[in-house]
Amino acid sequence: MLSLGGEPGKLVLDLMDQYPDDDLLLVDSVRDQLVITKPGLLADLFVNRPYDFMKPPGAASFLKETLGLGLVTAEGEQHKFLRKNSLPAFGFRHIKDLYPMMWRKSYCFTESLLSKRNAPKNAQDSDETIDIGIASSKVTLDIIGIAGLGREFDAIHNSDDPLAQAYEELTTPSFGRSVYFVMCSLFGIRFVQRLPWNENKVLKRLKSSIMSTCLTMLLEKREAIKKNEADHIDILSLLIKSNNFSNSELTDQLMTFMAAGHETTSSSLSWACYLLTKHPDILSTVREEVQRELAVDASGIPSVDIASALERLPYLNGVINETFRLYPTVPLTQRVAVRDTQIGQYRIPKGANFIVSIWAMSRSSLVWGSDSTKFRPDRWITNDKPNYTGGASSNYQFLTFLHGPRSCIGQGFARAEMRCLLAAMVLSYDWELAMPESDVVPGGTVTIKPAKGLLLRLRPVHNL
Ligand code: HEM
Incomplete structure (x- = not known):
């Protein structure tokens, strides 16, 4: 059921077409593996009884190796505690305050693309071919660096940054990594780690490099807070100051x-750019909208409050929502029942395994109608304003x-980050695909991105 290449939710989409009237399909009776194919049943799994379920230990053991025992991998009471203490750092007000920094970084990012190669003096005549995924993962690392721990990595300009390199290596799609993940899901990581497999060495090296960098940054941050060197409002400082x-x-x-x-948002930016290569008319519409509403000056400073301006743009938000729908960076999630429980009218025994294909739910014609796979940002617009349902009847x-x-x-x-990045991109560039369309395929282990990269040919726009 876990994808080893190709479209990540294809099998579930096929099942949904084959059994359009069923909402719960038993696909593996040996391991009680169930696929939920109707949105209506998900309220119990995610909202009404979320702690009756946990992430399957095998898949979680893989995640713990790369993410640590944090919010993504914690369960039960520990998860409730971490979530409660982390929420303030992600509050609405705090995100609003981050917009100017995100905008500044996004603007620097687009400028760095221009100067990447030996652009001629009259850069407007130059063409740049870049892999937008690799380039944008640097700016998203810079943004999370500042927002997450108040630290300036400047990975945009410093391509040798070890943390950026470690994450790039960790998330670059490969068949071997996908097989590794499936093996961990089936047999647990402790078993897989005993196999003579080079992947074990690679993951160990990456984990230890990321962990030691994070620990060093944490200790420095503690010291800085003690000395009260600056006003610390980043996520890590808020967590340290909570003393929990x-x-x-x-x-x-x-x-x-x-x-x-960071990789999640940079992948989404890649997909948005890709979809816009296929819809140049929509790219122009978004650009006109951003030019009109932001009125950015020659040094990239907008004349309006950036957060409220970007949040109300119908086309910019429509493109972003439609990208999130068609290319969900996390294409699948799994749960296992930790006690006897219930989903809709079904009694669920302890140990039952669930697969929810986010990808399939986003693309199924049974759920989204006959144009479900079409890129239609206007489904997210009502009366010239963004709507947050896409016309769907259920959350x-x-x-x-x-x-x-x-x-x-x-x-x-x-x-917020996507709004800043995409707005800065459309203001600065026109672009087209610089690789065969057939090579643009999703791939990855837990998250997906264009498996062979996304090469774009950029042409500077003459408007700034
Ligand atoms: C387009 C970007 C993103 C997408 C599509 C995305 C998607 C998701 C999904 C689907 C989950 C649930 C995973 C599961 O239960 O299997 C998740 C969890 C999580 N995400 Fe994101 N994410 C994105 C960006 C971010 C960002 C920017 C941050 C942090 C700054 C973040 C932090 C987290 C954390 C900490 C969790 C675990 C939450 C919990 O279990 O309480 N994500 N994300």
Whole structure:
């Protein structure tokens, strides 16, 4: 059921077409493996009884190796505690305050793309071919660096940054890594780690490099807070100041936020750019909208409050929501029942395993109608204003960030970041695909991105 290449939710989509009237399909009777195919049943899984379920130990053991025992991997009471103490750092007000920094970084990012190669003096005549995924993961690392721990990595300009390199290596899609993940899911990581497999060495090296960098940054941050060197409002400082966490818990939390918080958004930016290569008319519409509403000056400073301006743009938000729908960075999630429980009218025995294909739910014509796979940002617009349903009749049709206490805590952060990055991109460039369309395929282990990269040919726009 876990994808080893190809479209991540294809099998579930096929099952949904084959059994359109069923909402729960038993796909593996040996391991009680169930697939939920109707949004209506998800309220019990995610919102009404979320702690009757946990992430399957095998898959979680893989995640713990790379993310630590933080919010993504904790369960039960420990999860409730971490979530409660992390929420203030992701509040609405705090995200609003981060917009100017996100905008500044996004603008620097687009400028860095221009100067990447030996651009001629009259750069407007130059063409740049870049892999937008690799380039944008640097700026998202810079943004989470500042927001997450008040630290300037400047990975945009410093391509040798070890943390950026470690994350790139960790998330680059490969068949071997996918097989490794499936093996961990089936047999647990302790068993897989005993196999003579090079992947074990690679993951150990990456984990130890990320962990030691996070620990060093944590200790420096503690010192800085003690000396009261600056006004510390980043996520890590808020967690330290809450006095609720030990150093090892904080290191795990930091590893989680750094990993969960940057590759996800940079992949989404890649997919948005890809979709816009296929819809140049929509790219022009978004650009006109951003030019008109932000009125950015020659040095990239907007004349209006950036947060409120970006949040009300219908097309910019429509493109972002439609990208999140068609290319959910986390394409699948799994749960196992930790006690006898209930989902809808079904009695569920302890130990039953569930697969929710976020990808399939986002693309199924049974759920979204006959144009379900079409890129239609206008489904997210009502009376010239953004709507947040996409015309769906149930919340559970849109699962990109899930729902309930295990939903993505960084959703507001990711949306703010995407608005800044995409707005800065459309203001600065026109672009087209610089690789065969057939090579643009999703791939990855837990999160997906364009498996062969996304090469774009950029042309500077003459408007700034
Ligand atoms: C487009 C960007 C993003 C997408 C699509 C996304 C998606 C998701 C999804 C689907 C989950 C639930 C995973 C599961 O239960 O299997 C999740 C959890 C999580 N995400 Fe995100 N995420 C994004 C960005 C971010 C950002 C920017 C941050 C942090 C700054 C973040 C931090 C987290 C954390 C900590 C969790 C675990 C929450 C919990 O279990 O309480 N994510 N994300």
